[in-house]
Amino acid sequence: MTRKQRRLTLIAGGLAVLGTALGLVLFAMRDTIVFFRSPADITAMNIAPGTRMRLGGLVKEGSIARPGGQTIHFVVTDGAGDIAVRYTGLLPDLFREGQGVVTEGVLAPDGSFAADSVLAKHDENYMPREVADALKEKGLWQHAESGGDAATVTQ
Amino acid sequence: MIVEIGHYALTLALGLSVVQCVLPFWGARVRDPALMAVAAPAALGAFAAIAIAFAALTCAYIVSDFSVVNVVENSHSMKPFLYKISGVWGNHEGSMLLWVCILTLFGGVVALTRNSLPERLKALTLSVQASVTIAFLLFILFTSNPFARAVPAPFEGRDLNPLLQDVGLAVHPPLLYLGYVGFSISFAFAIAALIDGRIDAVWARAVRPWTLTAWVFLTLGISMGSYWAYYELGWGGWWFWDPVENASFMPWLAGTALIHSTVVMEKRDALKVWTILLAILTFSLSLIGTFLVRSGVLTSVHAFATDPERGTFILIILMIFIGGSLALFAWRAPMLRQGGIFAPISREGALVLNNLLLSTACATVFIGTLYPLALEGLTGGKISVGPPYFEMTFLPIAMPLIAIMPLGQTLAWKRGNLLGAAQRLMAAFALALALALVVLAVTRGGPVLALLGVGLGFFALFGSLSEIVTRSWSRGMPLSTAWRRARGLPRSAWGTAIAHAGIGVTVLGIAATAWGVESLAVVKPGETISAGHYALRLDGVTPYTAPTYRANVARFSVFRGGVPTGTLEAEKRLYTPRGMATTEAGLMTRGLGQLYVGLGEEDPTGGIGVRLYWKPFVLLIWIGTLVTAFGGGLSLTDRQLRIGAPARAKARRAQPGDGQADALATS
Numbered sequence: 001m002t003r004k005q006r007r008l009t010l011i012a013g014g015l016a017v018l019g020t021a022l023g024l025v026l027f028a029m030r031d032t033i034v035f036f037r038s039p040a041d042i043t044a045m046n047i048a049p050g051t052r053m054r055l056g057g058l059v060k061e062g063s064i065a066r067p068g069g070q071t072i073h074f075v076v077t078d079g080a081g082d083i084a085v086r087y088t089g090l091l092p093d094l095f096r097e098g099q100g101v102v103t104e105g106v107l108a109p110d111g112s113f114a115a116d117s118v119l120a121k122h123d124e125n126y127m128p129r130e131v132a133d134a135l136k137e138k139g140l141w142q143h144a145e146s147g148g149d150a151a152t153v154t155q
Numbered sequence: 156m157i158v159e160i161g162h163y164a165l166t167l168a169l170g171l172s173v174v175q176c177v178l179p180f181w182g183a184r185v186r187d188p189a190l191m192a193v194a195a196p197a198a199l200g201a202f203a204a205i206a207i208a209f210a211a212l213t214c215a216y217i218v219s220d221f222s223v224v225n226v227v228e229n230s231h232s233m234k235p236f237l238y239k240i241s242g243v244w245g246n247h248e249g250s251m252l253l254w255v256c257i258l259t260l261f262g263g264v265v266a267l268t269r270n271s272l273p274e275r276l277k278a279l280t281l282s283v284q285a286s287v288t289i290a291f292l293l294f295i296l297f298t299s300n301p302f303a304r305a306v307p308a309p310f311e312g313r314d315l316n317p318l319l320q321d322v323g324l325a326v327h328p329p330l331l332y333l334g335y336v337g338f339s340i341s342f343a344f345a346i347a348a349l350i351d352g353r354i355d356a357v358w359a360r361a362v363r364p365w366t367l368t369a370w371v372f373l374t375l376g377i378s379m380g381s382y383w384a385y386y387e388l389g390w391g392g393w394w395f396w397d398p399v400e401n402a403s404f405m406p407w408l409a410g411t412a413l414i415h416s417t418v419v420m421e422k423r424d425a426l427k428v429w430t431i432l433l434a435i436l437t438f439s440l441s442l443i444g445t446f447l448v449r450s451g452v453l454t455s456v457h458a459f460a461t462d463p464e465r466g467t468f469i470l471i472i473l474m475i476f477i478g479g480s481l482a483l484f485a486w487r488a489p490m491l492r493q494g495g496i497f498a499p500i501s502r503e504g505a506l507v508l509n510n511l512l513l514s515t516a517c518a519t520v521f522i523g524t525l526y527p528l529a530l531e532g533l534t535g536g537k538i539s540v541g542p543p544y545f546e547m548t549f550l551p552i553a554m555p556l557i558a559i560m561p562l563g564q565t566l567a568w569k570r571g572n573l574l575g576a577a578q579r580l581m582a583a584f585a586l587a588l589a590l591a592l593v594v595l596a597v598t599r600g601g602p603v604l605a606l607l608g609v610g611l612g613f614f615a616l617f618g619s620l621s622e623i624v625t626r627s628w629s630r631g632m633p634l635s636t637a638w639r640r641a642r643g644l645p646r647s648a649w650g651t652a653i654a655h656a657g658i659g660v661t662v663l664g665i666a667a668t669a670w671g672v673e674s675l676a677v678v679k680p681g682e683t684i685s686a687g688h689y690a691l692r693l694d695g696v697t698p699y700t701a702p703t704y705r706a707n708v709a710r711f712s713v714f715r716g717g718v719p720t721g722t723l724e725a726e727k728r729l730y731t732p733r734g735m736a737t738t739e740a741g742l743m744t745r746g747l748g749q750l751y752v753g754l755g756e757e758d759p760t761g762g763i764g765v766r767l768y769w770k771p772f773v774l775l776i777w778i779g780t781l782v783t784a785f786g787g788g789l790s791l792t793d794r795q796l797r798i799g800a801p802a803r804a805k806a807r808r809a810q811p812g813d814g815q816a817d818a819l820a821t822s
Binding site for chain 1: 541
């Protein structure tokens, strides 16, 4: 192999790998990205059922219900809108009414939200940043100085 | 008083770092040996000062000095002694102090090495390292002073975040930082080489042990963190592709590429400019990692305290160092003498492919981690990039990488024989294929990807070890001779084989997760829950009280096929100082698999939510990383890497029986 051929092999190999990776990234970006929405966004934007997303807000006071087993129903609110959420599984240790929560799942045809993971704060002061921002927009924000650990519970 | 000494020592360290940065740099410019010689004592002084500051803070924690804000916020007088100490770095201020402490520790060790390192290179390296120290000391002193006083001092502290009160988390940050910060040495060497305008095999030999040391610690740190998340966060996962995890994984990928490219540079005097760039990028990724973790710009499952002002400060440090070093690279790199170009089918060719794949994999992780941030900055849209993205982009790059790993190891330097190498790996390949088929038969199916993973893991494992076998044994040779020859192989050869084999073991553990089973139920005392071959009976829930928490302990009897095999306990704790609940998972190890029990809340009828997993061979994940780190450590003890022994290294390389080395010796 001449020097030129060697160099060409090297460059071609590099481009092939990079090209493949770029293709993979673009393909994955199209399919796997999940948007963060607040309850008000969902009611306002008319999102198609079956769309995967993250829903964040406060767990509405008095909304937690346990119809049996490990299933739990609760309502996520941001003051401007409410979305009923269903979830089956263990909840994070600090999941409580009136506290911030982020859930990930799919919007059902009846407008409720079937969550398959619940990410809640793991410290009394921690608020997921998206929730804090969303609440600030809605004027519901009270306080949050320091943070702590949040934890996801995935089903 | 002790606290003031600590604060003073920190300021003193800043002064010493300025000296360490400026004088040797000037000395290197005007070629004044006296000025250059200032670097070593200044580096040692800066380390001593920061060590004193660190000791002072530790002391405040041990005696529970609640006149210090940091202690109030993260400690409690009744906390166990070990967590009083680990509490020092279980918070933002203290962990940044640990960060600079390790930074100056590395500087001090470089200063102490008596070796063949050129005087100018050493002076410049220490000078560059000091500039990093200065930036982070300013950051600590201005935005995160761990010695700030609380007036009036409260009687009791607020306790350390209970999740961090754990042995795993006591050792995880120091290990991780030894890795992160260790790359600052490679970075400093790279910048020094750019300033000096000279780069050669001596440089590569000098920088390689540091990179390898940092890499070994980073491997251990990531592995420890993963195991901690697995058993402490209570939902049984060991890797989430979370931004904070990616933040440590990116420097690891780049660092892995770096240790391989320095080998090429050392042996073949090639890939020089690339190696310099990689050294800069690796430390830049460490800095980005620190920024991501410390600024809280990303929502993470492991998010720590956040403060926008601190985030901005770190961002400025980040821009200065990354921007500055890349600009310097762009300016000086064309002036460096380029290395030779070489045949694609050769050890160095394989290492180039390794570098290409590792850096591409690193780039995909980087894009996935930072894209949400960029998008929010540009459009305000909030998105999250989750595991599906990383599985789709990272795995297709990582799997071929692992598959060619044994091949690269088998190829000779300069001109490799692909067919010959493939033949030498036939046995390993056949064995891996056979074992994958056995797994297929035993499990009667399973996800294709997992079976592929099993085959890949076995191939990597046997392929890596076959390198040792084929180098020391040939047909008809008595085993004793083969053993003697195997023992005579350089430690770096053993290190490589073992480290690569460890990767294979980890892949096997990851693949085995596909056969895990889980079940979820509300269980009352006397009832059972089962997963796989195991059934667990809840014997009862008993409360107990510890100094800083109240706990409910659920006791289970474990049965396998109706036969009792032991008991298992899982806890739900409520830490009273913070009013924070945590779950302590119950673990039972059976062979290499684990039974894992997480508790949910109690329901009004007296039942308790239980999540039970059976995770076969899950321990292989961490055993593999330990083996890999051990391999790295073993390479580190190779004579060739011991700085100051180039003559002996040459003699060693000419030893008979060392195929690749022979090729090199005759070149």
